[in-house]
Amino acid sequence: MxxxxxxxxxxxxxxxxxxxxxxxxxxxxxxxxxxxxxxxxxxxxxxxxxxxxxxxxxxxxxxxxxxxxxxxxxxxxxxxxxxxxxxxxxxxxxxxxxxxxxxxxxxxxxxxxxxxxxxxxxxxxxxxxxxxxxxxxxxxxxxxxxxxxxxxxxxxxxxxxxxxxxxxxxxxxALHRLGRLQFERGVLDADATGGDAATAGGPAHGDQVLKVHIPGDGPLDPAGRDASFAAAREFHARHFPGTRHRHATCSSWLLDPQLADHLPESSNILVFQRRFAAFGSGQVGDDDVLEFVFHAPPGTADLDRLPQQTTLHRSLVRHLRAGGHWRTAHGWTDLP
Incomplete structure (x- = not known):
């Protein structure tokens, strides 16, 4: 044969x-x-x-x-x-x-x-x-x-x-950048997030939401973040009056609760996390971390050669070296 x-x-x-x-x-x-x-x-x-x-x-x-x-x-x-x-x-x-x-x-x-x-x-x-x-x-x-x-x-x-x-x-x-953050008009897909937040007063499956995205071109400082959220509701009410947005959602490795074990409590990332209430279930997000933080396309990262200049760099790599995984987590928040 x-x-x-x-x-x-x-x-x-x-x-x-x-x-x-x-x-x-x-x-x-x-x-x-x-x-x-x-x-x-x-x-x-x-x-x-x-x-x-x-x-x-x-x-x-x-x-x-x-x-x-x-x-x-x-x-x-x-x-x-x-x-x-x-x-x-x-x-x-x-x-x-x-x-x-x-x-x-x-x-x-x-x-x-x-x-x-x-x-x-x-x-x-x-x-x-x-x-x-x-x-x-x-x-x-x-x-x-x-x-x-x-x-x-x-x-x-x-x-x-x-x-x-x-x-x-x-x-x-569908998407606009308002200061530090990007906001995308969409609906909550509970199948993609592993659940919704309806029982906690948040968005239900199929609700109109503003999906928050974080460009990687600067620090995630609280002042810039708050200014973006403050602008988002007024902007969308003015330019898209046919849809009412009560909630914003975010799906990102930046919401991984494991980061609290590695970063100081005052870090911008953890302050950003605390704005959101967790919901749904996360998925392994190692590739996202390696690509967005270290610019390493999936399957190409050599942990021993990655930059180690910041606390975030060192924390991310140390966790992966120890056999851990980073996860994409989901959160919701009321619009101000």
Whole structure:
């Protein structure tokens, strides 16, 4: 009896399959096709997305030409249509299941979804204008794409972007950055969190909530945090008056109660934790910790080589070395 062996992946076939899958998405005829920007217009879009210096030239040079690269262009057009084929700004839709490009595409693949968002920016900005979102909030919100380019380079040692499903929220108008924190309009999914908080006076399964996200670009100081929460209710009541948000929720390794055994009681992380009431059940979140704190993609971290400059660094690594695991925990809080 012979043993079957895996056939090597044909790079060209992988690229064709990936492009065909993207181009095969349902079309949305009501959404106008994007137009390739040039010159000053392209520079303005790259600026608004806060594309970092090391990535700017490659992003600009790699924008596809519809005539010379029709397959990639068609894939981008269909992604653009899928991005905006949603029920509207008051009903956030699920993120499309867009796979990362095959390695055989090289730079064109690593920046494919950056090009999508560069092309999609005018439609997104028009949506923000219709909602009356202030310019400073728009700029802070869309700058998250550039932040994700920075973390990709830190983790992979080259330029690229792999947060295509995350940034959908920004472009569909579901997420906005208000000072130190980001707030995403959504509903509580008790299946995902392992339970709800209805019996404790918190949100029940299916309730409208503001999901809190913590950008990793600065300290989580109480003053900045409180200012963000204070702004959140007024902002959403003004710009999304059709939905009342009574609660905010957060799902993060930053809410792991084990951190209290490793950090001083006055640490910003523990002060942030105490704002929330725990609910549901957590899942192992080691990969999140290693990626967001140490910029180590899943499966690549060498604990002996990770930075140890801060108390948080040392605590996180010491716990993992001892055979422990960090967990993603869930919390809720009333909006002020």
């Amino acid at each position: 012979t043993r079957d062996t895996e056939r090597p992946v044909d790079p060209e076939a992988a690229v064709r399959q990936w492009l065909d899958a993207l181009a095969g998405q349902p079309a949305a005829p009501a959404v106008a096709d994007p137009v390739v920007p040039t010159g000053a217009e392209l520079a303005e879009r790259i600026d608004l997305l806060a594309v970092p210096g090391p990535d700017r030239e490659e992003v600009a040079a790699g924008l596809p030409d519809p005539a010379r690269d029709p397959a990639r262009w068609e894939a981008l057009v269909r992604c653009h249509q899928r991005l905006y084929a949603d029920p509207g700004p008051d009903v956030p839709s699920a993120a499309p299941d867009w796979p990362t490009a095959p390695a055989a595409l090289g730079s064109a693949g690593r920046y494919f979804y950056v090009h999508l968002y560069v092309l999609a920016l005018p439609h997104a900005l028009e949506r923000q204008r219709r909602l009356g979102i202030p310019d400073d909030v728009v700029a802070a919100t869309f700058a998250d794409l550039g932040a994700k380019l920075t973390t990709y380079r830190l983790g992979h040692g080259t330029g690229g972007f792999d947060r295509q499903r995350w940034i959908v929220r920004h472009f569909q108008g």
